[in-house]
Amino acid sequence: MKKISVMIIGCGDRATVYADEGVNKLGAMRIDACVDPDVNKLDMMVREFGVPRENCFTSIEGALARGRFCDCIINGTMDRLHVETTMPFLEQGYDVLLEKPVCNNEKDLLRLTEAAKKHNCRLFVCHVLRYSPFYRKIKEIILSGEIGKIVNISTYEHVGVFLTSASFVRGKWKSKKECGSSLLLAKCSHDMDLLCWLNNGTRPSEVMSLGGRNFLTPENAPEGAGTRCLVDCPQEVRDKCIFDAGPLYIDNCLLPWYPWQCTGKDYREITDEEKLESLKTYNPHGLCAYKCGGDICDHQTVNVRFENGSFATHSVTLSSFRDGRDIFIAGTLGEIDGRADDGKLTVRHYDRNTSWFDSRVIEIAGEDGYEGGHFGGDRGLVSDFVSTINGGELSVSATTIDDSVNGQRLVFKADESLEKGVPVKF
Ligand SMILES: NC(=O)c1ccc[n+]([C@@H]2O[C@H](COP(=O)([O-])OP(=O)(O)OC[C@H]3O[C@@H](n4cnc5c(N)ncnc54)[C@H](O)[C@@H]3O)[C@@H](O)[C@H]2O)c1
Structure with a gap:
């Protein structure tokens, strides 16, 4: 399969999953550019995916100023940013793979749909299942x-x-x-x-x-619960609470990319001391689950x-x-x-x-194909997307x-x- 040239907008958890599938697992993608206001993310993209430094941008305006120079976009920004970070790239004629949810209201859904039609772009949604x-x-x-x-x-x-x-x-x-x-x-x-x-x-x-x-809700918090598990919640209350931050985040931590994001450090690099310190002080994952708003x-x-x-x-x-x-x-x-x-x-x-x-x-x-995230859906999506960008037929799953x-x-x-x-x- 011919490698497609991709620009990533929002180099967070989801976009890097797709990059890993496309670049490392399928060998079907090159990440030629990326946009993220967080310079640590851009450094990571240079290190892990070989993105040329001159094609790393801290805002979409920088990337847009270059005109269209990649085959397509993968947009992995957070929910609220999907419309504003997709529309200008559709206007430049880019095909886009956009994370779900597409947007949060009907008006924007119509705007994006019409823009894709008007500019003759293929817009796919990451409904991986x-x-x-x-x-x-x-x-x-x-x-x-x-x-x-x-x-x-x-x-x-x-x-x-x-x-x-x-x-x-x-x-x-x-x-x-x-x-x-x-x-x-x-x-x-x-x-x-x-x-x-x-x-x-x-x-x-x-x-x-x-x-x-x-x-x-706060009324359903266990009797005697504090406001932060590792600070003011009595051990006998924590022992019976399914949301106790100790076992959830320190002992087991099944999805490690979520709880340490607020520390600004890569979850693979953060130390146990830093984890504990964050849970005791500023990390929202250390708050009482029933009272955290x-x-x-x-x-x-x-x-x-x-x-x-x-x-x-x-x-x-x-x-x-x-x-x-x-x-x-x-x-x-x-x-x-x-x-x-x-x-x-x-x-x-x-x-x-x-x-x-x-x-x-x-x-x-x-x-085959069941391994990886979303019961094999992450890899299936990337494989299908690459094939379509390369001129293949739309599959039965095409989102x-x-x-x-x-x-x-x-x-x-x-x-x-x-x-x-x-x-x-x-
Ligand atoms: N398909 C799925 O099954 C699935 C699963 C989880 C999350 N999601 C969706 O994926 C999206 C991303 O979630 P995530 O957990 O990867 O988020 P994330 O916070 O890990 O990544 C978002 C990235 O966007 C960057 N960013 C912020 N502002 C930006 C801007 N103006 N321009 C470019 N980049 C910007 C952030 O710095 C961050 O690196 C969300 O919409 C989420 O709902 C989908």
């Missing part, structure tokens, strides 16, 4: 007609304790006021996208959503009606013990049942001879902006319904 072999297999089964017409799709997202703490309670997405995204937008834009993509022959027509912040929902359900009369539901719960995603699809001729984190699907059909059912289990976890708007709009309408307490029509 579509590229995981697990969800691709489900899509293939639906397209094959094996389960007939879709009657209902039901998905459930369990956000495990560590991810809840690191991202949605103490982390970057804890507050809609600060980050610009609701829980549904930040976490479940993937799931809303899946519901629409799997049911692609139709569009959502109505949605009702319920949810709130009812559990992770988050404002997003801690649970939400979404009910969708589609134009063709089919339905879907999605539920999300923060601080689940198991971290993963379930799916159940009822079709007129069969059903699909699976857990993405187990990498296993069961397809069932009714058996007239026994008046019971027969089932076929499909093991996807061991298959083009045109095919991503339904899921994005579903998030906006669901949150509107949640806020107003009434069903919302499209």
Whole structure:
């Protein structure tokens, strides 16, 4: 495969995952330029991906002044910056791979969609789950007609304790006021996208959503809890608290790129003493999880009606013990049942001879392409993106902006319904 030439905007966690997949794992990309106001990130890009120093910019204006000199852009900035850091590059004719969520309102969604059309650019969204072999297999089964017409799709997202703490309670997405995204937008834009993509022959027509912040509140803090785990919370209270920062961040630290970001140091370089010191003083991950000021929902359900009369539901719960995603699809001729984190699907059909059912289990976890982040979705996305930029056909997973708007709009309408307490029509 011909190597594509990429400029990265926002050299944080996600963009460097894609760079690593494209450059090191697939050998299909060169990172020829990058933009980040944080000069440490630019140094890291020079060191780790060989970006020429003269092509490192601390603002998009510097890169824009050079005109178009790379094949495409990967935009991994935080949620609120997606529109302002994508639009000018579309205007220069760049193809763009943009992190989800595309944006946080319908008006900007339309603006970006129209700009991509006007400037003849391909704009793809990082809805990585579509590229995981697990969800691709489900899509293939639906397209094959094996389960007939879709009657209902039901998905459930369990956000495990560590991810809840690191991202949605103490982390970057804890507050809609600060980050610009609701829980549904930040976490479940993937799931809303899946519901629409799997049911692609139709569009959502109505949605009702319920949810709130009812559990992770100051009133529900364990009795006697302090304000900072390692400073003023009694040991006997910490011993019973699932959010105790000691085991979460010092002993286990399952997602180490999140809790140390505020220290300004690379998580691979920070010392144990520096970690402890930060948790005891300024690090938000050291605060009591129940009292640290988050404002997003801690649970939400979404009910969708589609134009063709089919339905879907999605539920999300923060601080689940198991971290993963379930799916159940009822079709007129069969059903699909699976857990993405187990990498296993069961397809069932009714058996007239026994008046019971027969089932076929499909093991996807061991298959090629399942490794890496998002059940293989990160690598699948990068591989597909490179192929498309090189002139290949769009794959069945292709997250083009045109095919991503339904899921994005579903998030906006669901949150509107949640806020107003009434069903919302499209
Ligand atoms: N696809 C997925 O499954 C998935 C998973 C996690 C996060 N995300 C999304 O990815 C995006 C990035 O998240 P992250 O955790 O990598 O964030 P991050 O904070 O690690 O990275 C963002 C980077 O953007 C830089 N930046 C800030 N202002 C900038 C500007 N004006 N121009 C250019 N760069 C700028 C920051 O310095 C930082 O290096 C978010 O929108 C997030 O919601 C997607």
